[in-house]
Amino acid sequence: MFSRDRWDEILEALNANKFRTLLTAFGVFWGITILVLLLALTNGLKNGVTSGFGNFATNSMFIWTQQTSKPYKGLPKGRRFNFKLDDVASLKNDFPQLKYVSPRNQLGGYSGANNVIRGTKTGAFQVNGDYPEFIKQQPMDILQGRFVSYSDINAKRKVCVIGTGVVKGMYDKDEEILGTYIKINGVNFMVIGTFKVSNSQGDKEEDANTIFVPFTTFGQAFNFADNVGWLAVTAHDETNITSLKPQIIESLKNRRKVHPEDDRAIGNFDLAEAFGRVNGLFSILSFVGYFVGALVLMSGIIGISNIMLIVVKERTKEIGVRRALGAAPWTIKSQILQESLILTILSGMVGISFAAAVIYGLNYALDMNGPVENFANPSVSMSVVFIALFILVVSGLLAGLIPANSATKMKPVDALRIE
Template sequence: MFDRDRWQEIFEAIGKNKLRTFLSGFTVALGILIFTVLLGLGNGLLNSFLSSFVDDAQNIIFIRAGRTSKAYKGFQENRKIQFENEDFEFINTNYKGKVEYSTPRIYRNGQAKYKKESGSYTIIAVNPEHQYLEKTIMMKGRYINENDIIDKTKNIAIGRLVEKDLFKNEDALGKSLDIDGIAYKIVGVFQDSGGDNEERIICMPYKTVQLLFGNNEKLDQINLTYNMAMNTEQAIAFSKQIEEDFKKKFDVAPDDQSAIRVRSFAEGIKETMVILGGIYLVIFVVGIGTLISGIIGIGNIMTFSIKERTKELGIRKALGASPRSIIAMVLQESVLITSVAGYIGLILGMLSLRLIGNNLEEFFILNPKVETGVIVVATITLIFSGLIAGYIPARRAAKIKPIIALRDE
């Protein structure tokens, strides 16, 4: 393998066929370049999809209420569906073992004030398990707890940027915050990977909001996470079961798509995987097709090279060279051309993806790149391709008879 004379002979053979070697190598490099860029863009699409759930649990299910689009069981169309506390309790009672965490949500906007600072913020009324659905990280203090729900306390947890906006360099923990004329005690400050908007939120007990703003049991939304023991298909079936049960509960037509809307992360995964599956199939076909073209080209180069070296190979065999050594020499040359050209294409592809960066974010392509595993597979593929390209010419070279080769002109 590391015979100096053999390597010298290989480079001399390549030097005699510079143009043909370059063109064949170019085909391989181009194939790997296209494959790398397309694969990176496909991964960018997947990253874009996953980023939309970066601040939420990946097994989350959203249950939203709307208005009916059809008349059903004596009810007129355009009837507003209103969730209440009993509907939240219905989830926890009827789906035991299938639900991991659950929370109601009530949305409000409020004017928060501390000393001379004030600002308008989103208020979300929730229960303690909301923290796990949102993957909220507590920086100081605690989140809303069960006692806050039971006692309907005026305790709140605020986002990091709420503290920064209103309290400046002060520690907000334990302080009182005026929201629309009502004083609340700050028991925790949290951060969220979802970005600035997610950190300019004020969370408070949902039963407190119901008491203070209407003395009712109305809810805007119900969110839950399904048991992670479920696979994707089971999770989708579970979300459909919830939708069917809620439609029956509210006397909504089974084919009414606007009254009860249930959406799970699992459905998004399945849809995205179907799309990405098609993209990856195209990438595979294009990459393999171009690589096969390069292999054929390199095979032709090796055949040509052997034909021009017929006399030389005959002398080698006459001096005792074994067919195995001749095959090894030809395969070594083939693998060298394929590997070098392929790695040039791979490096150029990775540099292209780095230059693209997040410039295609408007096309839902985020952080396009290829993983280390792809490079390992590419290495094995290139070596294997080189062996295929050189095998047939190598066998022909090994079968050359010295007496015939010496007569070759």
């Protein structure tokens, strides 16, 4: 069907009026460009916002204690209380659906007073007491050495893992880090590892300026005993943490002698819920992207159909001549169909390439200038591109169909009479 002669015929016809061909092609080119760019930008926004969650396991929640607001079992309202280590054990016991229950404690914090000394250097850093599984809830790259282990926990070893910001503040360049000691609130800790939180937005600096020590060591060294500052709880993938939340809180209230209806005593932040909300937002956003993109594409297609109709009208006489010379109706029809098909596919390809170049440029600019808040890695999947191309082919055929039919509907004698 696509012999060289066919190609010549088609290219000749398209070449006969270059400007019109170009304008027609532009409609489709523009439609597909907008569709791809729109989807890519939506994706970029989505990537940006979701990476704002860091890569903290999203099926997680944080629970902390506040003041009680109701008297209960002889205890007054306004009482302050703490979770204890045995709460962690009982949660793990009562809720097998939970993957990790990490008790956490913290000292210092962002822009606090200086609390770390090494030689002549001092610095203010955030000091966390953590269990080994915390690294699975908030993945970080261990650059040197290792993270806290259970033998550290059991032996209450005075060891610590420090962030890149701490390394920068407390060490000279190229200095050996592992095995050295830093003094945190007057207690010496041996550095056993350094880490970097790879994918965090916003609080990058805070993450870098963090020191992890074993939870048990933390309690003993800084007089926290077995008090727990807050809990980071992650459920197994098949269980949604949000659905488990009421039971967990009820169990904790029961253990800490808090009135069952006292909603203010225990605070929580549900990461899964927040993440779900954002995800929902983005599924709507990408739907809008598809919708608007498809509409723009459709107007391009209508443009092609329209112009093909005009082309056929203008060429009525030529078509009459061709039929007088012995062109069968189907030959004429298929030529017009192929003209419109080639026009759509070619301009669609150019549009996709152009959009790809723009996306590449955007990514390049993002890489050069560092991350932008709430926007990262705009991209579309290959399947979207192929779907768009498929739509183009189908619509190219459709766009040609009506004009092709009207081209052969006329009697040749009437076609020849038209000037």
